[in-house]
Amino acid sequence: MIELVNLSKRFKQMYAVKNLNMFIEKGEIIGLLGPNGAGKSTAISMLSSLIEPTSGDVLYQNKSILKNPSAFRKIVGMVPQDIALYEDLTAEENLMFFGRIYQLSGKELSRKVDEVLEQIGLRDRKKDIVKKFSGGMKRRLNIGVAMLHDPELLIMDEPTVGIDPQSRSYILETVKRFNEERQMTVLYTSHYMEEVEFLCDRIYIMDKGNLIAAGTKDEIKQILSSENTISITVERLNDAFIEALEQHPMTNRVTIGEKEVTILVPRETKAFSEIIKLAESTKLDLVSVDNKTPTLEDVFLHLTGRALRD
Amino acid sequence: MIGILQAKFKSFIRNPWTFVTFTGMSLIFALIFGGAGVDKAFIPVYSSDETIKDSYIGKQLVKQDAFQFSWMSEEQLLEKIEKGNAENGVILHEDDFEIIVGVDSFNTELVNEMISSVYQDKAERERIVELANQNNKDSDFILAKLDTALENPIFDVQTATFRGEGAFVYDNSLHRVFGFSLFFVIYTIAYNVLPILVEKKEGIWDRMILSPLKKWEMYIANLLYSFFMGYVQVLVIFLTFRYIIGVNFHGAFFETLLLLIPYVFAIVSLAILITALVKKVQQFNAVLPIVSVSMAMIGGAYWPIEIVESEALLALSKINPLTYGMEILTGSAVYGYSLPELLVPISILILMGVVLMGLGIHLMERRHI
Numbered sequence: 222m223i224e225l226v227n228l229s230k231r232f233k234q235m236y237a238v239k240n241l242n243m244f245i246e247k248g249e250i251i252g253l254l255g256p257n258g259a260g261k262s263t264a265i266s267m268l269s270s271l272i273e274p275t276s277g278d279v280l281y282q283n284k285s286i287l288k289n290p291s292a293f294r295k296i297v298g299m300v301p302q303d304i305a306l307y308e309d310l311t312a313e314e315n316l317m318f319f320g321r322i323y324q325l326s327g328k329e330l331s332r333k334v335d336e337v338l339e340q341i342g343l344r345d346r347k348k349d350i351v352k353k354f355s356g357g358m359k360r361r362l363n364i365g366v367a368m369l370h371d372p373e374l375l376i377m378d379e380p381t382v383g384i385d386p387q388s389r390s391y392i393l394e395t396v397k398r399f400n401e402e403r404q405m406t407v408l409y410t411s412h413y414m415e416e417v418e419f420l421c422d423r424i425y426i427m428d429k430g431n432l433i434a435a436g437t438k439d440e441i442k443q444i445l446s447s448e449n450t451i452s453i454t455v456e457r458l459n460d461a462f463i464e465a466l467e468q469h470p471m472t473n474r475v476t477i478g479e480k481e482v483t484i485l486v487p488r489e490t491k492a493f494s495e496i497i498k499l500a501e502s503t504k505l506d507l508v509s510v511d512n513k514t515p516t517l518e519d520v521f522l523h524l525t526g527r528a529l530r531d
Numbered sequence: 532m533i534g535i536l537q538a539k540f541k542s543f544i545r546n547p548w549t550f551v552t553f554t555g556m557s558l559i560f561a562l563i564f565g566g567a568g569v570d571k572a573f574i575p576v577y578s579s580d581e582t583i584k585d586s587y588i589g590k591q592l593v594k595q596d597a598f599q600f601s602w603m604s605e606e607q608l609l610e611k612i613e614k615g616n617a618e619n620g621v622i623l624h625e626d627d628f629e630i631i632v633g634v635d636s637f638n639t640e641l642v643n644e645m646i647s648s649v650y651q652d653k654a655e656r657e658r659i660v661e662l663a664n665q666n667n668k669d670s671d672f673i674l675a676k677l678d679t680a681l682e683n684p685i686f687d688v689q690t691a692t693f694r695g696e697g698a699f700v701y702d703n704s705l706h707r708v709f710g711f712s713l714f715f716v717i718y719t720i721a722y723n724v725l726p727i728l729v730e731k732k733e734g735i736w737d738r739m740i741l742s743p744l745k746k747w748e749m750y751i752a753n754l755l756y757s758f759f760m761g762y763v764q765v766l767v768i769f770l771t772f773r774y775i776i777g778v779n780f781h782g783a784f785f786e787t788l789l790l791l792i793p794y795v796f797a798i799v800s801l802a803i804l805i806t807a808l809v810k811k812v813q814q815f816n817a818v819l820p821i822v823s824v825s826m827a828m829i830g831g832a833y834w835p836i837e838i839v840e841s842e843a844l845l846a847l848s849k850i851n852p853l854t855y856g857m858e859i860l861t862g863s864a865v866y867g868y869s870l871p872e873l874l875v876p877i878s879i880l881i882l883m884g885v886v887l888m889g890l891g892i893h894l895m896e897r898r899h900i
Contacts, residue, residue, distance in 0.1 A: 269741065301733070303734050304733065306735070314538070314541060318535075318538045323742050323743065
């Protein structure tokens with residue numbers, strides 16, 4: 222359906238996105254993962270024809286959208302990272318406004334507005350001014366606006382930033398429902414691994430403008446098939462223990478938290494006994510040692526040496 | 532485009548405070564500094580003879596247009612002069628008067644001439660009464676005839692003034708109304724253009740770009756709205772001063788309303804350029820007062836540009852839309868210039884508007900603001 226071919230964007234001397242290749246099939250939910258500054262927003266801005274790439278192309282049904290984006294724009298619904306709403310208007314007025322600019326009118330517009338309000342769970346609050354909404358309600362309306370013209374492709378740029386877990390869960394369920402009921406294709410960017418794991422069929426991982434991994438969830442987790450992730454929880458960390466861990470031949474990578482240390486070790490290593498020995502020799506009180514199932518977060522850690530939200 | 536305008540007006544109805552604040556500020560400042568439409572010089576008056584206040588002299592002083600004579604005690608009069616609350620004071624006697632001069636200004640001579648003339652009239656009337664009595668005529672009848680004749684003269688004399696280019700006429704009330712209106716409207720317009728920056732940052736514009744709406748429609752809707760709000764603000768201020776406070780626009784009220792258009796257009800364009808040059812709302816909030824106050828100072832909003840002598844400031848005023856805005860309004864209302872005589876400043880404002888808007892929109896688009 223959509224293909225990004227060697228897409229690059231350079232701002233002055235710095236590449237925000239470099240040689241990005243992606244494809245999106247109809248009805249898929251695609252996750253675009255990466256920390257802040259990875260180039261996700263620039264990539265989706267190019268994909269949605271909002272900014273021109275420095276080089277490369279975006280193909281929709283094998284035709285470039287760069288020269289004549291209007292046909293492609295009709296099928297795109299955009300959910301920006303910020304709340305792109307008029308805060309002094311009510312939820313209903315916002316939907317009416319954005320519906321009108323999509324050339325809906327009369328009964329069709331009213332029907333569509335009611336339908337969207339129902340889907341995003343704001344029917345009872347439709348007469349309330351957006352300024353008085355909670356963060357989660359604003360986010361839901363932000364999504365609802367993008368749904369008014371029944372887009373084939375919904376592009377969501379970190380749509381759950383800064384909201385409570387309940388609202389986040391509601392939004393994720395809504396997106397899943399849109400995908401299942403309407404066969405809507407969704408491109409979902411986030412730096413929350415759990416959201417992408419829950420929603421997406423395939424995942425692209427970006428870091429510093431480059432695509433560093435791509436595939437289904439299982440394919441990506443296979444990257445870690447040769448390693449185990451071990452989480453060590455302690456009473457109080459000491460420098461000697463960390464130093465000993467870092468210098469131990471079994472350790473591939475160490476990530477330090479406040480009371481937790483995560484290490485990547487080769488799969489065949491008998492790490493538990495080694496960790497206990499190191500703890501004893503450095504006079505460290507262990508609380509627990511867990512062998513974790515690899516997550517996408519671990520994959521990102523493995524690929525970049527950094528946690529996703531660093 | 533209509534949808535954008537509707538949304539803007541709905542937002543305005545729910546949150547009109549920027550408009551109300553700057554309209555209120557214009558009214559208050561123009562009222563305070565323009566003397567609430569009273570442009571008469573204040574002259575304290577005292578007389579030891581209490582009958583003078585109700586006599587012919589007292590009544591004639593009240594009728595004067597140029598000065599506001601205010602009766603008070605001698606101590607109060609002297610205190611007003613000493614404190615600088617009045618330039619001159621007058622002490623009236625039965626057949627002569629004294630002028631207490633605090634500031635030796637042009638007004639001193641005018642006061643002297645005006646009161647002398649009243650005393651001369653009084654002497655003439657006394658002479659008429661005396662002669663009438665000598666000739667057994669009815670003096671009241673003769674005086675009434677005289678008053679009627681003076682009110683309906685045989686010849687209607689019209690006067691015109693030949694004015695050279697350097698001549699300067701100053702109407703304090705009008706100057707303040709024009710100055711503060713043109714100054715504060717900069718804020719109203721700028722804060723109505725600012726949402727373009729905010730909406731672009733928040734992604735509202737991206738949504739509209741992805742819709743069938745054309746980009747020029749988005750700009751035109753925003754600019755029309757800003758223009759309208761700015762124009763309505765000045766309209767409200769002018770209507771208030773003309774019809775409620777009673778400031779004299781010298782018969783050019785509707786002309787001034789029409790001639791405002793190029794100035795408001797130029798300010799909308801200037802606001803676009805400022806919006807395009809800044810990256811954040813905070814920067815906009817910092818830059819706007821610097822630009823607007825500088826414009827007001829060198830453009831003659833606070834004081835007449837004619838009193839500025841610095842060549843550098845005068846040169847700067849030539850690239851300032853406010854200079855031309857003031858020139859057009861005072862030219863029309865104070866100097867009575869016709870439209871052809873105002874074509875130069877009008878053309879400059881329109882040119883400025885076109886150039887600044889072109890530059891502003893180009894920068895906005897290029898910088899992806």
